[in-house]
């Protein structure tokens with residue numbers, strides 16, 4: 001069996017080029033450039049890299065972007081003031097607060113404060129509810145990128161058994177909702193599941209979003225399954241920093257029909273979907289202004 005390696009980097013480049021074309025078309029009609037604001041609290045080096053990538057990609061797509069940095073020991077009030085200012089600004093259409101936040105801050109309160117129309121992560125309870133009821137406009141970027149890759153790979157997903165390993169609010173749960181909407185049969189496996197591996201082995205589509213480096217090996221995978229690896233884990237190997245997923249790529253790839261690599265899989269698609277969501281938010285803003 002030859003395994004198809006899903007090239008997330010290339011798909012992301014294509015998607016960002018499409019978004020860029022639409023941004024330029026709108027500019028000719030006099031619609032202002034979409035604006036993305038990224039808020040980063042603290043100095044976590046991995047977060048800083050993602051934030052830099054997001055800003056670079058926004059520029060590629062012809063969008064404006066601003067970065068707000070706060071110190072790791074900032075107060076809840078000072079962070080809330082930043083979000084409120086961004087909510088008010090007409091040149092900001094999308095707001096992303098990089099998670100996780102330091103422990104002393106309330107993520108829930110910050111997410112609820114972001115204007116739902118600017119919530120390009122799709123994490124606000126209003127957007128979560130709209131997703132669950134099939135009315136969403138802003139869908140969480142990582143699951144949206146995964147869905148795009150699955151549809152390109154498989155076509156119609158109807159009737160496929162999708163097993164999602166992980167139930168976080170930012171990946172696992174919205175992924176389950178999206179795949180349910182796409183007519184998959186859904187099973188969600190988590191840390192309290194009994195024999196999650198045997199359940200995973202029944203999957204036509206296996207999505208790993210666990211945060212445990214290389215947890216999923218070939219004993220979790222039905223031969224011919226499509227495997228999506230959401231994990232981004234920095235590990236030390238031979239004294240060097242290396243990124244690995246939640247899937248043991250070398251062991252799983254020979255059995256999979258198709259698989260996403262890390263890096264170069266879900267990560268770039270996540271950022272491309274963020275640009276898409278920012279464009280959608282800007283389009284809605286310009287429509288409601290008319």
Ligand SMILES: NC(=O)C1=CN([C@@H]2O[C@H](COP(=O)(O)OP(=O)(O)OC[C@H]3O[C@@H](n4cnc5c(N)ncnc54)[C@H](OP(=O)(O)O)[C@@H]3O)[C@@H](O)[C@H]2O)C=CC1
Pocket residue numbers: 142165166167168169170171172189190191192196209210211212215230231232233246266267270
């Ligand atoms: N590519 C991208 O764009 C993104 C990548 N990520 C990466 O994806 C991974 C997951 O992120 P996130 O969802 O935020 O992680 P969380 O830590 O929030 O959630 C992990 C989930 O995995 C479950 N879990 C943990 N261990 C096991 C196990 N041994 N067996 C089964 N389930 C288990 C947990 O169960 P329980 O609920 O019971 O604790 C939890 O539901 C991380 O590697 C992260 O870095 C995240 C966001 C975006």
Ligand SMILES: Nc1nc(=O)c2c([nH]1)NC[C@@H]1CN(c3ccc(C(=O)N[C@@H](CCC(=O)O)C(=O)O)cc3)C=[N+]21
Pocket residue numbers: 049050053096097098099100121141142232243262263264265266267268270271
């Ligand atoms: N509010 C919020 N929204 C998020 O979407 C969000 C977040 N917080 N916190 C952190 C996670 C993680 N995340 C990634 C995005 C892109 C890559 C990415 O592009 N990765 C590259 C490699 C990058 C590198 O070399 O480090 C790749 O996989 O090829 C990774 C991880 C978004 N997240």
Ligand SMILES: [Mg+2]
Pocket residue numbers: 100168
């Ligand atoms: Mg988390």
